[in-house]
Amino acid sequence: MEHTETLTRYMAKFVQGLVEAGVRDVVISPGSRSTPIAMTCAEYDEINHWVNLDERSAAFFALGMAKERRRPVALVCTSGTAAANYYPAVIEAFYSRIPLVVLTADRPHELRDVGAPQSIEQLNLYGEYVKWFHDLALPEGSEKMLQYAKTTAGRAVQEAILGNDGPVQINLPLREPLIPDFTLPGLWEADSATKERSPVIGKRAIDRGYLDSLIEKLKGFSKGLIVCGPQMDPVLGEALAYLAKRIGAPVLADPLSQLRANKYEKNNIIETYDAILKHDEIKQTLQPEFIIRFGAMPVSKPYLQWLTSLNAPLHFIVEPEAGYREPAGVETTAIYADPVIFAEQLAERLDQPIVENSWLETWKNMNQIAKDLLLAESPEEGMNEGHAVVKLAEVIPDQSILYVGNSMPIRDVDTFFMTTPKAVDIMANRGANGIDGVVSAALGTGANGKPVTLLIGDLSFFHDMNGLLIAKQKNLNITVVLINNDGGGIFSYLPQASHPEHYEELFGTPMGIEFQPFVEAYGGSYCLAESWDEYTNALAESYVSSGLSVIEVRTRREENVPYHRAKWESVKEAIGKQLKG
């Protein structure tokens, strides 16, 4: 078989292997060395291809897409530093357990480590941040090697989703000439598209004996808590609602737990624990005897600090597959089990509530008090970050996604986004909590057509403005609420703020740029919302318009801090009174 035919058939098999294992989308960044794999993906109808120029943005775009579709997404780039630009998203994917299949084109072996142009050492480029790495053999035309290309592609997908989901890398050495010939007969297997070879993976289930002994242990106590941190399983909400009802416990629900939205029963959901647990006196009053945590550690720092001060006799962490996520440094028992099955089985085996009703009622009362105060409009004039979330929660559409930036926005959503019957998937980059790549990740979640609202600060928006290009090119729908406090708002809450000498330069970091021209250059519509009416009108309009809409909310860092502190103070006072009374 001559070179071009070998190359073409090998690549065709490889891409079919990806598709049969469950990949439906590939995000391609342009380049020369990657021509065979890029063109094959573009040629094969069973896989959607997306072109995203900046590899850093491309990888976060793929991450968002994989998150929303809950299936692995492939990435293709050329050789050299292109692949290194994927690194931030690969790390985020590793920690947030999102399956990405990274395909890096490479020079062939004879051009490695000899100073050839645009060639770097690409083996194990992502170190321990990929779950699996393979250096593909150079294309060969034998039946055996064509089969190898296909099974290896499938293997990569399998490795990405077995155990905790995560990224994998296949490095593809390719020799010139690089152009495949798609006129060759018999390139595509006839039934490939309908084959579904994605692996069948059993879920961890706990035996009944342990469940019974666990219930016996829990029965020794009456103050229990269910906690749910960031997690992506859309049906866990229902299972936990059932468990909470049967066991009688309040559920501290992180904004990324998927428990604050949707039509589940939410009687026991406590959304405001972050505000409640900011106060030492209240913290000391609340001494749970057992905690069962699902998902990752919650976003709330007060919760983390409270944990370290507690001495709960029983503390369980339910992990679906593997991993260790307990940064408070307290003693816990890990339960490696499918959270939905575990919650349901535990609930079913309970004959009566374990948690005393007064404990549940205390939490529910505190929550109601805090909610009323947090949702109330501030008497002061002007826009602020907290109420921007309250208003957003009112108008955000059903069946949509809210993507939340790190630093302040995720904390504001934690504080101000309460339960809603609307099916709003709240997502964020909480694997490594970076401010990078957030625009692209949000756009990726919306690539499938679901409406997306991105709530993001100015620094984070700036960091990934390149991500907006694909919004323009593909006319993707996205509503961006840009909270512009001209710099790093979060530092105003930290001790750095009391050191004026280096503060603005190192932490405040005002950029002093206007965002309107950037948004418009990317074909977006821009609105500066200076009142809550303007804000909600602009939001409503953005949801019926196509393309990119950016609604900027300008807030002043020096006003936000007192605003938030006053809210928290009022929560403290009201709850303190209630606890005493």
Place this chain on the structure above:
Amino acid sequence: MEHTETLTRYMAKFVQGLVEAGVRDVVISPGSRSTPIAMTCAEYDEINHWVNLDERSAAFFALGMAKERRRPVALVCTSGTAAANYYPAVIEAFYSRIPLVVLTADRPHELRDVGAPQSIEQLNLYGEYVKWFHDLALPEGSEKMLQYAKTTAGRAVQEAILGNDGPVQINLPLREPLIPDFTLPGLWEADSATKERSPVIGKRAIDRGYLDSLIEKLKGFSKGLIVCGPQMDPVLGEALAYLAKRIGAPVLADPLSQLRANKYEKNNIIETYDAILKHDEIKQTLQPEFIIRFGAMPVSKPYLQWLTSLNAPLHFIVEPEAGYREPAGVETTAIYADPVIFAEQLAERLDQPIVENSWLETWKNMNQIAKDLLLAESPEEGMNEGHAVVKLAEVIPDQSILYVGNSMPIRDVDTFFMTTPKAVDIMANRGANGIDGVVSAALGTGANGKPVTLLIGDLSFFHDMNGLLIAKQKNLNITVVLINNDGGGIFSYLPQASHPEHYEELFGTPMGIEFQPFVEAYGGSYCLAESWDEYTNALAESYVSSGLSVIEVRTRREENVPYHRAKWESVKEAIGKQLKG
């Protein structure tokens, strides 16, 4: 010693260690965990600090600065994916041999790998792309550990510049509270600034016996070539001019060899070998018997292809320290020696030229013919990429830097930028040849105040637009010649161009954005040059203005290819005639 004092003294020692070892600049990206090191750098007068928000841009900015200052530059970022954004520049620095001291703030040991927020595994984050890695001990206040902090900082700088220059990483675990107290007495050693502890590193010198035997070997032949690829030593030009004169050989000088500019004697410099060697007939006529190459492999692809077809009996590659840069796969002898000393010693030991004059004259004649043709204005109307370089070379100021983007611009500079007595440092990211980070690298070279001209294509400019923020914030002077062919111009010259089906989407990749609003949003002045007069006037004006000036030259990909091909064809014909005649 209590926490804050320990932290402060430890950091002060560390930063003094950097300074005493020769670091004068640090590029900081904002963050919380990095507060101690960032504030200490900001506080200490002996080190300049630069704040650059996007870590990817920051690292390339540091790379450019290190290149121009020819000394190591430090980088500071916070924990998490911030550090991963440095990866592309770290790789570029590794391959282009630029010393960077990467300082990554980290969570302390008890918060590693336990799901703590914004904490990722940072040990050996850059794999084999750093020459040295060290995980610093947590701050301790003993005399011994303060000394350790200082010597370790010095050690890092030393590792960055011993052997081939390159990047190193120190990971700094830091516990809260993070704010140093600079009011402590005796923080700074009195004579620290005047201490100079950067290591004294001997240069490799070849013994006379070998030099004599080498000369004897060379004397067996009469057709010799000196080739100089990309290299940064500013005095090699003079040494090679001397060697070329004594040995009688033509010097094929890459645009990044530093040999085309400056006031060296350039009698034997051949700039147009790329155009000459594009033609098979000419290539076959030219059969050198020995080649002595300095620097990396030249940019020219025709040169590389010619090499693989040659069977030169003697082929030497002079490497200053270490490394293997011979991608043509031909047999060579490596000479590990300081290039300047080697060239001078070799030249001095020659009693008469080895190379026959007719060989030298053939090359010089070909070069003159090619030069005349390449420099001639095209009779057609409209702007083109080649002539943009010709005109730029005419007006570019003395004592300035020309930073060149990868893909087409570096090839155009190779073809169209001829020798000049002006002291123009021509630089490019040729370690890994990426299109990423070029804007920031160029800005970094100009941070010291030297005028910089950046010649760059639209994709590469787009990729690093975030880099422009620091130009606005620090009012850095830079002239950008933006060659806008609305996409990936280089692919028009590659076989991909003949596959219209996927071409525009995967390779042409037109962005369809206007650059003027971006430039203006960053406070720059913008000019669309539609004639050569407008172009040279705008260039001249930019050199007397401060801040960012972008001069856009719009070219059409479908016109550039015939333009360049016609030029090369004319060179072929004229030289063919001369060789026959």
